[in-house]
Amino acid sequence: MKLTTQELQALDSAHYIHPFTDTAALAKKGARIIVKGEGVYIWDSDGHKIFDAMSGLWCVNVGYGRKELADAAYAQMMQLPFYNSFFQTSTEPSIHLAKLLADVSPSQFNRVFFSGSGSEGNDTIVRLARHYWSCLGQPQKKTIIGRWNGYHGSTMAGASLGGMEGMHQQGGLPIPDIAHIQQPYWFEIGRTQFPELCKDEFGLKAASWLEEAILDIGADRVAAFIGEPVQGAGGVIIPPTTYWPEIQRICRKYDVLLVTDEVICGFGRTGHWWGCETFGIEPDLMTFAKGVSSGYVPLGGVMVSDRVADVVIAHGDFNHGYTYSGHPVAAAVAIANINILRDEKIVEQVAHVTGPYLKKKFEALIDHPLVGDAETCGLMAGLVLVKSKSPLTMFNAALGVGMVCRGHCFGNGLIMRAVGDRMIIAPPLVTTCAQIDEMMLLIIKCLDLTLTEVKSRGWVD
Ligand code: PMP
Numbered sequence: 001m002k003l004t005t006q007e008l009q010a011l012d013s014a015h016y017i018h019p020f021t022d023t024a025a026l027a028k029k030g031a032r033i034i035v036k037g038e039g040v041y042i043w044d045s046d047g048h049k050i051f052d053a054m055s056g057l058w059c060v061n062v063g064y065g066r067k068e069l070a071d072a073a074y075a076q077m078m079q080l081p082f083y084n085s086f087f088q089t090s091t092e093p094s095i096h097l098a099k100l101l102a103d104v105s106p107s108q109f110n111r112v113f114f115s116g117s118g119s120e121g122n123d124t125i126v127r128l129a130r131h132y133w134s135c136l137g138q139p140q141k142k143t144i145i146g147r148w149n150g151y152h153g154s155t156m157a158g159a160s161l162g163g164m165e166g167m168h169q170q171g172g173l174p175i176p177d178i179a180h181i182q183q184p185y186w187f188e189i190g191r192t193q194f195p196e197l198c199k200d201e202f203g204l205k206a207a208s209w210l211e212e213a214i215l216d217i218g219a220d221r222v223a224a225f226i227g228e229p230v231q232g233a234g235g236v237i238i239p240p241t242t243y244w245p246e247i248q249r250i251c252r253k254y255d256v257l258l259v260t261d262e263v264i265c266g267f268g269r270t271g272h273w274w275g276c277e278t279f280g281i282e283p284d285l286m287t288f289a290k291g292v293s294s295g296y297v298p299l300g301g302v303m304v305s306d307r308v309a310d311v312v313i314a315h316g317d318f319n320h321g322y323t324y325s326g327h328p329v330a331a332a333v334a335i336a337n338i339n340i341l342r343d344e345k346i347v348e349q350v351a352h353v354t355g356p357y358l359k360k361k362f363e364a365l366i367d368h369p370l371v372g373d374a375e376t377c378g379l380m381a382g383l384v385l386v387k388s389k390s391p392l393t394m395f396n397a398a399l400g401v402g403m404v405c406r407g408h409c410f411g412n413g414l415i416m417r418a419v420g421d422r423m424i425i426a427p428p429l430v431t432t433c434a435q436i437d438e439m440m441l442l443i444i445k446c447l448d449l450t451l452t453e454v455k456s457r458g459w460v461d
Pocket of ligand 1: 116118
């Protein structure tokens with residue numbers, strides 16, 4: 001039975017509570033229903049073709065419509081659709097995937113714990129980091145430090161580690177023994193609050209907030225620090241190059257585990273397999289999800305370094321796991337996905353061809369009258385919409401200029417996301433240079449339409 005868009009929207013608003021959505025407001029206008037995907041494009045139920053410059057939710061890295069992934073899922077479902085790894089059993093795909101992940105990870109990682117999502121992966125991080133210190137006779141070493149405007153998922157632990165205040169306000173978060181430091185956001189914080197510092201100096205300053213927090217809490221009480229190499233949901237915040245090495249130095253000095261949340265950055269997004277490689281650091285734990293299966297099936301997990309694994313494994317049961325930890329179908333799809341990334345040299349392509357090409361094109365947007373800053377890292381990028389460039393003046397946040405821009409994108413065949421007045425993209429890693437050109441034309445068109453609208457509303461002079 002084929003329903004019309006309106007019929008689907010009516011059912012959607014009657015029965016479906018959407019994540020991170022004002023459901024009542026959505027019901028009034030109706031959800032846009034996406035029905036098909038191919039390569040970097042998606043189509044809605046009214047037949048509009050849209051350039052998906054967000055790869056779904058930062059995940060469809062090999063693009064839509066890859067038959068290899070569908071075939072892998074089909075074959076595994078026919079062979080063995082499910083079996084668990086709980087009771088001294090294992091499955092072929094989950095074993096092969098564990099080995100493959102060890103192969104593509106930095107050398108300290110030889111073991112993996114599987115989850116069904118990034119959020120569950122970060123819950124695992126909390127359990128594992130605290131358990132590790134407990135095994136070493138330091139059960140009080142359990143505080144985990146994250147960052148304001150960081151995003152680590154939406155479960156109780158994930159949302160607590162993250163620094164999204166709107167999330168903390170609902171459901172009694174954060175859970176105990178989680179602390180936050182300020183983010184290394186040069187444009188918003190460095191440039192305005194520390195004008196005497198250059199960007200690299202600000203990177204060191206932002207890292208020093210970790211040292212202050214550790215000293216404040218007591219190093220004997222801090223289990224781990226967690227951060228996204230590049231903050232994704234927070235607005236593609238790319239830290240100064242000085243930041244991560246200094247964070248690592250501080251973690252080592254105070255014997256605090258270093259955790260990178262690679263849910264967005266992993267599997268090539270930044271031009272290396274892992275964001276930690278782009279920023280030159282060696283974490284003790286890494287969370288992954290999204291790009292591991294290019295979003296075709298839910299899968300996540302934690303890469304566990306020898307340092308942590310050796311201790312935890314020596315101490316018997318780890319009382320933690322999910323029904324779908326190591327799901328054989330998800331594992332089979334992930335293997336096919338990683339094989340595509342390897343065989344087609346997609347990560348190398350991002351590092352040497354499409355990443356630099358996007359950088360050149362995207363950073364040139366700084367010449368647009370609305371753009372106050374534009375930066376990229378691999379195939380992720382962010383720009384800031386500003387009221388005036390000299391002197392640099394932001395729009396009143398309440399005007400929602402980012403949402404105005406997003407609306408124009410939505411109406412003109414481009415998915416670009418708004419985080420406040422920061423517009424962000426993370427196109428599929430298979431996006432070609434010609435497709436980057438096509439995307440840039442759409443972005444410029446939508447910036448122009450936004451400029452016309454803000455002028456007509458009298459929001460700029
Ligand atoms: N960590 C990061 C860095 C993320 O970007 C996300 C999702 N956007 C998550 C964790 C949570 O992953 P999931 O939605 O799969 O639970």
